[in-house]
Amino acid sequence: MTSTARAFWLGSPGRGAIHDVELPVRGADEVLVRTLFSGVSRGTETLVFGGRVPANQYAAMRAPFQDGDFPGPVKYGYLNVGEVEEGPRDLVGRTVFCLYPHQTRYVVPAAAVTPVPAAVPAGRAVLAGTVETAVNALWDAAPLVGDRIAVVGGGMIGCSVAALLARFPGVRVQLVDADPGRAQVAEALGVGFARPADARGDLDLVVHASATEAGLTRSLELLRPEGTVLELSWYGDRRVALPLGEAFHSRRLTLRSSQVGTVSPARGATRSYADRLALALDLLADPALDALVTGESAFAELPDVLARLAAGDLPALCHRIRYGGDDG
Numbered sequence: 001m002t003s004t005a006r007a008f009w010l011g012s013p014g015r016g017a018i019h020d021v022e023l024p025v026r027g028a029d030e031v032l033v034r035t036l037f038s039g040v041s042r043g044t045e046t047l048v049f050g051g052r053v054p055a056n057q058y059a060a061m062r063a064p065f066q067d068g069d070f071p072g073p074v075k076y077g078y079l080n081v082g083e084v085e086e087g088p089r090d091l092v093g094r095t096v097f098c099l100y101p102h103q104t105r106y107v108v109p110a111a112a113v114t115p116v117p118a119a120v121p122a123g124r125a126v127l128a129g130t131v132e133t134a135v136n137a138l139w140d141a142a143p144l145v146g147d148r149i150a151v152v153g154g155g156m157i158g159c160s161v162a163a164l165l166a167r168f169p170g171v172r173v174q175l176v177d178a179d180p181g182r183a184q185v186a187e188a189l190g191v192g193f194a195r196p197a198d199a200r201g202d203l204d205l206v207v208h209a210s211a212t213e214a215g216l217t218r219s220l221e222l223l224r225p226e227g228t229v230l231e232l233s234w235y236g237d238r239r240v241a242l243p244l245g246e247a248f249h250s251r252r253l254t255l256r257s258s259q260v261g262t263v264s265p266a267r268g269a270t271r272s273y274a275d276r277l278a279l280a281l282d283l284l285a286d287p288a289l290d291a292l293v294t295g296e297s298a299f300a301e302l303p304d305v306l307a308r309l310a311a312g313d314l315p316a317l318c319h320r321i322r323y324g325g326d327d328g
Contacts, residue, residue: 007020023105031108036322042309042318052236076101078101079128083095125284130160135164140230140258142266152219152222154176154179155210163292188291201221207232226252
């Protein structure tokens with residue numbers, strides 16, 4: 001079996017390339033995985049690509065199998081689906097998801113991979129990390145039957161949250177985004193759509209995922225008295241100003257953060273990281289989530305793809321990277 005692989009490295013902010021890497025000798029409790037697909041987590045990975053991770057967040061932002069350090073050289077990424085070529089008998093030949101960067105083959109502990117259910121195509125399974133974030137957000141938000149909810153920001157995370165909320169009984173969900181093209185995605189997910197100025201108000205809960213100051217301000221405006229905004233956006237090194245001197249206090253609004261680095265305290269006593277990821281993969285059996293994959297490129301094109309995503313020249317939710325042929 002080959003002892004080398006090809007991996008995408010960010011050499012310095014704005015400059016990425018594919019390099020040969022040496023694979024370690026596989027241990028008895030490890031697996032060798034051949035990558036089938038990886039996904040570009042557009043929001044986070046374009047911040048990394050642009051060198052916009054704040055220095056005080058370097059440790060918190062490390063991916064599980066990251067090599068190198070911010071701002072670069074660094075090998076970063078965490079949406080990888082592959083086939084186990086060597087390892088424990090019960091895993092060989094299985095399609096698995098792993099929080100691994102963009103690389104053609106890799107060796108990791110067997111415990112680091114999660115088998116993809118038979119009902120989930122490998123190409124859709126790259127969304128597992130995004131859906132996992134959405135699961136954690138809804139554990140934090142704890143929506144109730146009949147709630148009136150908006151998701152502001154129709155990116156990967158926002159659309160994943162909207163897709164899961166569409167399954168809640170009696171919940172009225174509206175996806176809010178400045179891009180009218182997101183209306184097609186909302187329809188595929190089974191939720192309503194509105195531009196920010198036209199969004200319904202008097203809401204119990206708003207999940208904000210636009211990563212913009214205007215989106216967060218509008219989220220607060222859409223709440224009923226004593227309503228809650230759950231903030232899922234990550235702003236990197238940008239500062240955000242909010243109108244907290246207006247009706248924020250008199251209406252007793254709540255602004256709450258959520259993220260995927262820890263299991264929601266509401267479920268932490270009964271759920272592990274593995275439980276959360278396995279649930280996300282089970283939820284990906286829904287073909288409606290294919291709407292979140294809006295482009296695909298070969299692995300060799302990844303340096304150009306990330307540059308275009310970071311520059312805004314390539315609009316996308318999840319951009320999928322396919323492997324094969326001469327990738328190595």
